Amino acid sequence: MKVVQTNLAPAAIGPYSQGILINNMFYSSGQIPLTAEGTMVEGDIKAQTSQVFKNLEAVLSAAGASFETVVKATVFIKDMNDFAAVNEIYGEYFATNKPARSCVEVARLPKDALIEIEVVASIS
Numbered sequence: 328m329k330v331v332q333t334n335l336a337p338a339a340i341g342p343y344s345q346g347i348l349i350n351n352m353f354y355s356s357g358q359i360p361l362t363a364e365g366t367m368v369e370g371d372i373k374a375q376t377s378q379v380f381k382n383l384e385a386v387l388s389a390a391g392a393s394f395e396t397v398v399k400a401t402v403f404i405k406d407m408n409d410f411a412a413v414n415e416i417y418g419e420y421f422a423t424n425k426p427a428r429s430c431v432e433v434a435r436l437p438k439d440a441l442i443e444i445e446v447v448a449s450i451s
Contacts, residue, residue, distance in 0.1 A: 335385035337361035340437060345386045353390040353448045357403065358382040359440040367438055372409040375441045376416040383446060384420075392448035395424045399447040402430040406441070413442060 331346035331353065339345060339356065346355040360368040360375035361382070368378040387393055400421075404413060410430065426446070436443050 331355075331386060331390045333385050333389035335363055335389070336382040337363055337365050340365075346390055348390055348450065351450045353387070353392045353446075353450055355383065355386050355390075355446045355448075357401075357443040357445040358386070359437055359443045361438070367440070372404075372406075372412045372441050373416055376413050379442055379444050380416065380420050383444060387446070387448060390448070391450050394420050396448045396450070397421070397424065397426045397446045398449055400426050400428045401445050402428065403433045403436060403443040404430065404441065405433065405436060407432040409441065 329348040330344045331348055332344060336345055336358065343356050346353055358379045360378035362368065362378065363385070368375055384394070387397070402413065402417070404410065413430075
């Protein structure tokens with residue numbers, strides 16, 4: 328098992344890692360719309376979703392993976408009314424590879440984020 332860490336994504340805000348590599352699979356921790364410096368992105372769901380994908384791209388790259396190798400995504404959103412807007416940004420990153428996905432509305436996310444996404448990816 329190998330811990331994945333990059334300065335191009337926000338540091339963990341608790342006792343966990345940005346991701347774990349094991350048996351040619353990468354498991355990311357949930358990414359919220361914090362910049363790499365740890366500042367919450369202001370703005371609507373699209374702005375926050377875009378930052379989450381920047382963070383995911385950074386941890387995937389650090390693990391030797393990419394959006395093309397993601398096999399499962401889990402999306403947590405604060406308001407299911409934002410589903411279409413999230414899908415618009417999501418589709419930009421998963422245009423050709425469309426991984427399995429779950430999307431659930433939750434009461435609250437860390438730092439009062441509007442969205443959090445975690446992924447599982449295969450490593451060649």
